[in-house]
Amino acid sequence: MFDDLRDLYQEVIFDHNRNPRNFRIIENADKKVEGFNPLCGDRLTLYLQMQGDVIADASFQGSGCAISTASVSLMTEIVKGKTEQEAEELFKKFHEMTTGKDENFNMEAIGKLAVLAGVREYPARVKCATLAWHTLDAAIKNEQQAISTE
């Protein structure tokens, strides 16, 4: 019945939505930033534990749609063990993928995150996918105030 939506709602997304990874609070986290999408009410708190400039642990709390939940869940998995700079580069690539400006975008370079490429076809949903990454970007840049996608 929902054949048209297979690219957007891949099984991996349903899986992360049902069982979000790293859905917990890091007590005494080095970084804690809130992200908010006022359009749809998605709200998350991102926690980062740092070792030097390496993200030793990442977790989140909050509520949102399947796309935003899967995106933040995947992100917390992927950025663990990465340096801040590596995470920022990934954000840049992710942003390029989801906004779909580059037709020759190399999906292989982004690994698992490619499951979220489907949002390109749904402009109203791009912010659902990028909220997590904007929040991470703010955490890395030590911006304390809550992040809003609007």
Add this chain to the structure above:
Amino acid sequence: MTVFDVQKIRQDFPILKEKIRGKDLVYLDNAATCQKPQAVIDSIVHLYSHDYANVHRGVHTLSVRSTDKFEGARTKVKEFINAGSEKEIIFVKGATEAINLVAQTYGKANIKLGDEIIITAMEHHSNIVPWQMLCEQTGAILKIAPISQQGELIFDEFKKLVNDKTKLISVVHMSNALGTINPVKEIIAIAHEKGVPVLLDGAQAIPHITVDVQELDCDFYVFSAHKLYAPTGVGVLYGKQALLEAMPPYQGGGDMIRKVTFEETEYNVLPYKFEAGTPNIADVVGLGAAIDYLNTIGMAKIAAYEAELLAYATEKAQSIQGLRIIGEAGHKGAILSFVLDKIHPHDIGTMLDSLGIAIRAGHHCAMPVMDFYKVPATARASFAMYNTKEEIDVLINGIESLIEVFG
């Protein structure tokens, strides 16, 4: 129309023939905006093709024709809401502007430090923020009348808020997020006992309910044309003549003046005092055409048919496991707001869109209502006179299928 014939009405709305993602359009976002009948579209084309010029200022033929059509629409609005005079019908760009106009003219002139303004907990942002701004400017205090879990105004609590400091009460006639129709006559009676004027936000109510401003005895009534099957960019402020006469103007400019010198300006009479600048001529004419169209059907018949649709949709929705209806007032308009267990409204919206069904997912510009129900957002199906029970079946099947897919 002697019998309400929904299929005939559907023929009048060209957009209803659109295919969305290969499926028949099921348009259930009418609380956000209604689709337009051919008669409204034609009226605008006809005006621009045959009768258009600026209003109120030319002696030439086209200006006279344009003015007649524009002022003719004002008379239609007057009759549609049974105002006492055309002087009480002010054209603005929407319900939002109408509320801001009252806040910044009547409000600034009459509301002072320590005075109180009462609204309810179910207001749209457009009936919250203009009052917050006025309170910031004047030092007045905004009081919020609470609602129950069913989404009804708690009348006793509202009554307790009305006191000698109350200077204005501004209440939604029908809630856009919950569908609740407020007991506005009772609210107005309580307010008038204390000599307090009442503004009714009729943005949602106007396409569903017969509005008679004299019978209601409201002091101000506001609505947007685009929710009444008319074009965007037009709204109406009704105000009792005596109140409007006493109010300072809103914006300065052409059309709202009688005489201008550099020393002094004399303002124009009602309603022009509040209509600075060239108005939205064509879309006002479109509003007149929409009212003509609705009059051929009859608001009472529309209301009866929509009540049937809502009852049908509510019964079907209640049978879906994991679906919770937000807004279960005893007296409701054709709005079905709901949430599903573990499925976010935005996912519901995207999934239904792939089936051709347009609903709204979000906070409906009523964030305090969302906070009250402790939900980030709701999915909202809102019905109009052109919707059918078959479309509601499509919606219900869609919801059941997406629940399955999400598992």
